Amino acid sequence: GEDVEQSLFLSVREGDSSVINCTYTDSSSTYLYWYKQEPGAGLQLLTYIFSNMDMKQDQRLTVLLNKKDKHLSLRIADTQTGDSAIYFCADSAGTYNTDKLIFGTGTRLQVFP
Amino acid sequence: ETGVTQTPRHLVMGMTNKKSLKCEQHLGHNAMYWYKQSAKKPLELMFVYNFKEQTENNSVPSRFSPECPNSSHLFLHLHTLQPEDSALYLCASSGQDYGYTFGSGTRLTVV
Numbered sequence: 001g002e003d004v005e006q007s008l009f010l011s012v013r014e015g016d017s018s019v020i021n022c023t024y025t026d027s028s029s030t031y032l033y034w035y036k037q038e039p040g041a042g043l044q045l046l047t048y049i050f051s052n053m054d055m056k057q058d059q060r061l062t063v064l065l066n067k068k069d070k071h072l073s074l075r076i077a078d079t080q081t082g083d084s085a086i087y088f089c090a091d092s093a094g095t096y097n098t099d100k101l102i103f104g105t106g107t108r109l110q111v112f113p
Numbered sequence: 114e115t116g117v118t119q120t121p122r123h124l125v126m127g128m129t130n131k132k133s134l135k136c137e138q139h140l141g142h143n144a145m146y147w148y149k150q151s152a153k154k155p156l157e158l159m160f161v162y163n164f165k166e167q168t169e170n171n172s173v174p175s176r177f178s179p180e181c182p183n184s185s186h187l188f189l190h191l192h193t194l195q196p197e198d199s200a201l202y203l204c205a206s207s208g209q210d211y212g213y214t215f216g217s218g219t220r221l222t223v224v
Contacts (some may be wrong), residue, residue, distance in 0.1 A: 002124050008153065024208075033212050040217070042203055042216050043203070043213075043215040044215070045212040045214070067169065101158075102158070102168065104155055
């Protein structure tokens with residue numbers, strides 16, 4: 001079946017850039033997503049990218065997609081302590097944006113001063 | 114407020130109890146989902162409902178029983194659970210927008 005993999009932890013200094021990586025196996029993915037989960041909360045959609053794009057920028061967030069390698073990354077510029085959270089990569093296992101999402105384990109980002 | 118409301122936020126239950134989790138959305142979404150979140154594991158999709166009809170049951174044990182009376186409400190009925198069922202249970206909904214809208218989850222502890 002489809003699989004999404006992420007590293008479990010990332011620690012960065014405040015003001016530096018953070019890069020969170022994700023690999024997926026489903027070659028038919030049409031949309032890939034990044035979600036953020038703060039303590040005690042559900043998942044919040046941060047951004048998404050369509051599979052025919054290789055980059056999307058949204059303020060401090062940059063998403064890079066390498067479809068050949070099935071690799072997705074999320075770069076957070078000027079990381080702040082408020083960015084500390086768990087970040088989930090998700091792959092839409094189907095051709096429609098509302099098809100079921102397959103999530104990774106999440107990467108816990110810790111930002112230290 | 115995310116638009117998807119889950120109650121209760123926390124639940125402690127014994128292995129012989131019966132309880133229910135509730136999820137409600139008024140976003141006009143037609144699909145609703147239950148996910149299980151355990152530490153260091155990927156989110157596990159449990160059930161999918163589309164227009165009140167169950168379209169996916171991801172090999173979930175029968176001690177978890179979903180119910181979707183209408184497109185706005187989703188329940189997860191629990192009975193004779195095991196300690197390993199302790200987790201955060203997340204409800205989500207989706208419509209024409211991209212991605213899902215999640216609730217804050219119910220933290221379930223089985224003792």
